[in-house]
Amino acid sequence: MFLPFSTHFYVDSGLLLFSLYYTLLCLCFLMYCWVLADPVCGYFLKNCTIRGNLSDPSNMKVLCYNRNLEVIPIAIPRKVSNLDLAMNKVSKIEKLDFKGLSNLKILNMPRTQISQVENGALGYLEALQVLGLAHNRLTTLSDYLFQGLANLSLLHLDNNLIATISSSSFQTLSSLKTVNLTKNNLYNMKEVQPIVQLPHLQELYIGSNRFTSFQSQEISNTSIELRLLDLSRNPLGVFRITADVLPYLEVLDIAYCGQLGRMEWDVLNRSFLSNVNRLNLSGIEMSFKRMGMVLQTVNSSLVHLRMQDLLNGSSVLRLEYNNIGNLSEEFLQSCKHMTEVDISNTGLTQLSEFSFRSIEQLSAFKLGHNRLSSVPKATRNLPTLKILDLSFNIINKLGCSDFSNLTGFTQLFLFHNQIPNIKGEFKSLTSLKTLLLYDNQIASMEDGAFEGLVNLTELNLEILCSRDFHFLRTLDISCNYITYVNDGKLDPPPFSHLTSLENLRIFSQRHKGLSHLPINFLEGLKSLLSFQNEFTALTPKLFRPIPRLNSLYLSKARIQSLDFLIAANLSRVTFLQVSKNDITVVNETVLQSLPALTYLDMQDNPFTCGCSDAWFVQWMESDNQTQVVGAGEFTCNYPADLKDTKLLDVELQFCTVDLGLYCYISTTCLVLLTLVASFAYHFLKWHVIFGYYLFLAFLYDTKQRNKLTPHGCQYDAFISYNAHDKPWVLRELLPELEGKQVWKLCLHHRDFQPGKRIIDNIMDGIYGSRKTICVISHRYLESEKLVKRRTYLSWPRAGEQTGVFWQQLRVLLRPCVNLSNII
Ligand SMILES: *[C@@H]1O[C@H](CO)[C@@H](O)[C@H](O)[C@H]1NC(C)=O
Ligand SMILES: *[C@@H]1O[C@H](CO)[C@@H](O)[C@H](O)[C@H]1NC(C)=O
Ligand SMILES: *[C@@H]1O[C@H](CO)[C@@H](O)[C@H](O)[C@H]1NC(C)=O
Ligand SMILES: *[C@@H]1O[C@H](CO)[C@@H](O)[C@H](O)[C@H]1NC(C)=O
Ligand SMILES: *[C@@H]1O[C@H](CO)[C@@H](O)[C@H](O)[C@H]1NC(C)=O
Ligand SMILES: *[C@@H]1O[C@H](CO)[C@@H](O)[C@H](O)[C@H]1NC(C)=O
Ligand SMILES: *[C@@H]1O[C@H](CO)[C@@H](O)[C@H](O)[C@H]1NC(C)=O
Ligand SMILES: *[C@@H]1O[C@H](CO)[C@@H](O)[C@H](O)[C@H]1NC(C)=O
Ligand SMILES: *[C@@H]1O[C@H](CO)[C@@H](O)[C@H](O)[C@H]1NC(C)=O
Ligand SMILES: *[C@@H]1O[C@H](CO)[C@@H](O)[C@H](O)[C@H]1NC(C)=O
Ligand SMILES: *[C@@H]1O[C@H](CO)[C@@H](O)[C@H](O)[C@H]1NC(C)=O
Ligand SMILES: *[C@@H]1O[C@H](CO)[C@@H](O)[C@H](O)[C@H]1NC(C)=O
Numbered sequence: 001m002f003l004p005f006s007t008h009f010y011v012d013s014g015l016l017l018f019s020l021y022y023t024l025l026c027l028c029f030l031m032y033c034w035v036l037a038d039p040v041c042g043y044f045l046k047n048c049t050i051r052g053n054l055s056d057p058s059n060m061k062v063l064c065y066n067r068n069l070e071v072i073p074i075a076i077p078r079k080v081s082n083l084d085l086a087m088n089k090v091s092k093i094e095k096l097d098f099k100g101l102s103n104l105k106i107l108n109m110p111r112t113q114i115s116q117v118e119n120g121a122l123g124y125l126e127a128l129q130v131l132g133l134a135h136n137r138l139t140t141l142s143d144y145l146f147q148g149l150a151n152l153s154l155l156h157l158d159n160n161l162i163a164t165i166s167s168s169s170f171q172t173l174s175s176l177k178t179v180n181l182t183k184n185n186l187y188n189m190k191e192v193q194p195i196v197q198l199p200h201l202q203e204l205y206i207g208s209n210r211f212t213s214f215q216s217q218e219i220s221n222t223s224i225e226l227r228l229l230d231l232s233r234n235p236l237g238v239f240r241i242t243a244d245v246l247p248y249l250e251v252l253d254i255a256y257c258g259q260l261g262r263m264e265w266d267v268l269n270r271s272f273l274s275n276v277n278r279l280n281l282s283g284i285e286m287s288f289k290r291m292g293m294v295l296q297t298v299n300s301s302l303v304h305l306r307m308q309d310l311l312n313g314s315s316v317l318r319l320e321y322n323n324i325g326n327l328s329e330e331f332l333q334s335c336k337h338m339t340e341v342d343i344s345n346t347g348l349t350q351l352s353e354f355s356f357r358s359i360e361q362l363s364a365f366k367l368g369h370n371r372l373s374s375v376p377k378a379t380r381n382l383p384t385l386k387i388l389d390l391s392f393n394i395i396n397k398l399g400c401s402d403f404s405n406l407t408g409f410t411q412l413f414l415f416h417n418q419i420p421n422i423k424g425e426f427k428s429l430t431s432l433k434t435l436l437l438y439d440n441q442i443a444s445m446e447d448g449a450f451e452g453l454v455n456l457t458e459l460n461l462e463i464l465c466s467r468d469f470h471f472l473r474t475l476d477i478s479c480n481y482i483t484y485v486n487d488g489k490l491d492p493p494p495f496s497h498l499t500s501l502e503n504l505r506i507f508s509q510r511h512k513g514l515s516h517l518p519i520n521f522l523e524g525l526k527s528l529l530s531f532q533n534e535f536t537a538l539t540p541k542l543f544r545p546i547p548r549l550n551s552l553y554l555s556k557a558r559i560q561s562l563d564f565l566i567a568a569n570l571s572r573v574t575f576l577q578v579s580k581n582d583i584t585v586v587n588e589t590v591l592q593s594l595p596a597l598t599y600l601d602m603q604d605n606p607f608t609c610g611c612s613d614a615w616f617v618q619w620m621e622s623d624n625q626t627q628v629v630g631a632g633e634f635t636c637n638y639p640a641d642l643k644d645t646k647l648l649d650v651e652l653q654f655c656t657v658d659l660g661l662y663c664y665i666s667t668t669c670l671v672l673l674t675l676v677a678s679f680a681y682h683f684l685k686w687h688v689i690f691g692y693y694l695f696l697a698f699l700y701d702t703k704q705r706n707k708l709t710p711h712g713c714q715y716d717a718f719i720s721y722n723a724h725d726k727p728w729v730l731r732e733l734l735p736e737l738e739g740k741q742v743w744k745l746c747l748h749h750r751d752f753q754p755g756k757r758i759i760d761n762i763m764d765g766i767y768g769s770r771k772t773i774c775v776i777s778h779r780y781l782e783s784e785k786l787v788k789r790r791t792y793l794s795w796p797r798a799g800e801q802t803g804v805f806w807q808q809l810r811v812l813l814r815p816c817v818n819l820s821n822i823i
Contacts, residue, residue, distance in 0.1 A: 054624050403426060414437050418441050497524065517538065528548065718769035728775065
């Protein structure tokens with residue numbers, strides 16, 4: 001094509017550089033806006049899970065536990081109030097890791113392999129109330145470790161390797177109430193002095209360390225609020241209190257102390273431990289006689305005494321009876337106010353009827369993990385008893401009068417025994433709310449087995465039996481043997497009486513689940529809120545009777561598609577767990593049919609990664625109502641080349657070109673266009689104008705051609721020639737072409753219409769002819785340069801043959817030759 005500008009294009013290079021620079025700047029700015037336009041405004045944070053309501057930061061949680069993290073993630077939302085980094089591999093907390101998290105109240109970092117915390121690293125957390133650093137590798141608590149944590153009230157440092165505590169490390173922790181230093185390497189009570197003198201300290205746990213003595217002269221200025229001291233499992237040889245350093249102590253745990261054989265107990269004055277009402281003396285190697293003497297040193301205010309692991313086997317048990325009988329009046333005085341007796345895990349085989357009669361206020365009696373073969377008579381005639389735990393025994397029969405007088409019972413734990421049948425033994429337990437009977441050998445149940453349990457809200461047993469529980473709220477029939485051969489209706493529906501049931505759980509570890517669930521299986525459960533199962537073949541109809549459902553757990557159910565939820569009308573469901581299924585893609589319509597959804601668990605599904613997921617990925621990253629747990633771990637199963645790639649790492653952005661990208665591209669184009677236009681106008685004004693006219697001419701040309709094509713041409717050729725060449729045209733050209741070859745030519749002096757504008761005549765002539773013949777002579781060239789760019793025929797010089805010329809001209813004039821060729 002012929003270019004309108006070619007040679008004299010000059011450039012001011014400074015101006016050009018400036019313009020390029022300006023363009024780049026614009027592009028960078030646009031790129032920056034593009035990045036900014038995609039902020040972390042949804043629930044998505046790489047390697048972490050955000051939970052809670054984004055518009056209510058007071059309870060927003062960021063959960064990053066168990067992710068193999070080696071550094072603290074960046075971009076944690078500033079307004080987070082609860083951050084969980086448990087179970088990672090962050091060995092060192094760097095100075096700036098928590099910068100800006102001034103709203104953080106709870107920081108949980110157990111099992112994170114921390115051995116070092118840089119000075120001041122925790123200082124940004126000015127609102128922190130709970131700090132969890134348990135199960136790490138800290139060895140020393142240095143001077144500036146906790147600086148700035150003025151609001152800290154709970155500190156977990158258990159299971160570290162701490163041996164030394166610097167004297168000023170706790171100085172600024174004026175709000176600290178509870179410190180857990182269990183399982184460390186502390187050996188000198190003086191190390192604990194900076195802690196016990198904190199003004200608001202209430203609970204101190206220093207069990208399982210290496211203290212060999214506890215002596216009151218080693219500590220001083222103790223917090224007057226200190227009410228709990230856990231010294232258990234230290235090799236204490238001496239427990240000596242000679243001054244009133246623990247005046248308000250209520251709970252003293254020295255269980256399993258004195259492993260060195262014996263423990264010297266020296267409490268000078270009864271008043272020193274006068275407020276202790278809970279005392280744990282389990283596992284201490286002491287004779288009952290000495291134990292009695294120990295008990296005489298505490299005031300009779302004791303309401304809770306634990307003496308686990310003191311009685312081994314039945315012979316010792318008898319001795320124990322005798323001892324209890326023989327114990328001094330003082331001991332019985334000590335027991336008088338007890339509300340809870342815990343003699344679980346002692347090898348007990350029986351308990352006499354009157355053992356605990358003197359305890360007037362007993363409300364909880366824990367007898368689990370023993371070798372009782374029947375419900376002990378000692379549990380009868382305890383009118384205040386509310387909770388009885390008989391789990392993990394070998395009870396193999398229930399008697400009719402076992403529970404007959406216990407009308408105040410609210411909780412009865414009988415799980416893990418050998419009970420074979422039930423025939424109405426619970427009849428009188430009218431206040432019972434929780435009855436746990438699972439893991440027995442129940443083979444039969446008589447009619448009315450659970451009659452009278454009108455207030456029962458939680459029943460856990462293995463056999464489906466549900467007639468009598470109008471108030472039942474939770475039913476767990478996991479581990480069952482139920483099977484149905486098809487999904488046909490049951491008559492009557494199994495749960496039709498359970499109109500108050502809110503939670504139904506049917507996990508089936510023992511069987512591989514049901515292949516069919518009858519379509520009226522859930523009929524009657526009009527209050528059901530939560531349904532958990534592991535079955536397959538769920539049809540939308542199943543959900544019709546349970547309109548209030550808000551939580552649905554369908555893990556391990558071999559579900560391949562969630563489409564059945566669309567027709568199920570689960571508009572109230574807020575919690576959906578469909579992990580460990582065979583779901584490959586998620587249809588947008590499914591999530592649209594769950595408008596209330598706030599929690600979605602789809603972990604461990606074999607996703608097919610492709611453009612069909614693009615919307616899903618975008619939705620997960622941006623939706624601020626629904627939290628998709630573990631989204632960062634969703635893994636592709638198909639196509640093969642993406643297998644084991646994380647779904648969120650697959651490049652899907654080309655599938656969804658969103659509005660932002662359109663805006664970006666069009667803005668960029670607009671800017672570039674403006675630049676080019678102003679450039680062109682500035683430097684190439686005349687070329688632009690010329691180009692404009694050329695363009696107009698092109699349009700005209702096209703129009704004319706369209707006009708003429710259908711009619712065919714008026715002439716075969718239009719002859720363009722200089723006035724000086726007219727004689728040649730009339731003498732040589734005209735006779736040859738019109739005479740010999742009978743072409744029809746258009747000559748301006750002969751064929752132009754008089755009175756018409758010259759330019760119109762020329763145009764009509766050209767467009768009315770199939771070809772244009774230019775007669776080019778030196779004179780012609782003087783005004784018409786462009787012919788140099790075209791092929792042309794030359795008239796032979798004097799003396800040469802003219803035949804070839806005429807022959808070539810004839811060929812070119814033939815209709816099939818391209819019209820635009822200029823001869
Ligand atoms: C989030 O909190 C705001 C204000 O507290 C409330 O209006 C909104 O309903 C809450 N959203 C959810 C999903 O709980
Ligand atoms: C959640 O997103 C919607 C639109 O997607 C928006 O109107 C709303 O303000 C967002 N809420 C929060 C708390 O960001
Ligand atoms: C995310 O966790 C993986 C391991 O699960 C780790 O390799 C990666 O570095 C983490 N990414 C970030 C940004 O922390
Ligand atoms: C510390 O606790 C006090 C009392 O609860 C509270 O008024 C103050 O705002 C808290 N400080 C910070 C930084 O949150
Ligand atoms: C203290 O730490 C021990 C050991 O980890 C733990 O068993 C106990 O529950 C903790 N106690 C408190 C009150 O945190
Ligand atoms: C205990 O308090 C007294 C007076 O307040 C002070 O003189 C003494 O140094 C303190 N003892 C310790 C070990 O801090
Ligand atoms: C001692 O008994 C108390 C209950 O009084 C219990 O909380 C604590 O865990 C027991 N301590 C040990 C070491 O078993
Ligand atoms: C023992 O406790 C009772 C309250 O149960 C109290 O009245 C009495 O003063 C206490 N005795 C001593 C010596 O502190
Ligand atoms: C139930 O209590 C009554 C009165 O307190 C008593 O007479 C009866 O023997 C008790 N029944 C059993 C089985 O202990
Ligand atoms: C059952 O519970 C209701 C409400 O909690 C209570 O009023 C009623 O007394 C209870 N019935 C029995 C027999 O305890
Ligand atoms: C779906 O459920 C909502 C409320 O739970 C109800 O208003 C609506 O009529 C139901 N739609 C259908 C088609 O059943
Ligand atoms: C999603 O489900 C709707 C309703 O069942 C269906 O019409 C649509 O074709 C599905 N879309 C895809 C991509 O499968």
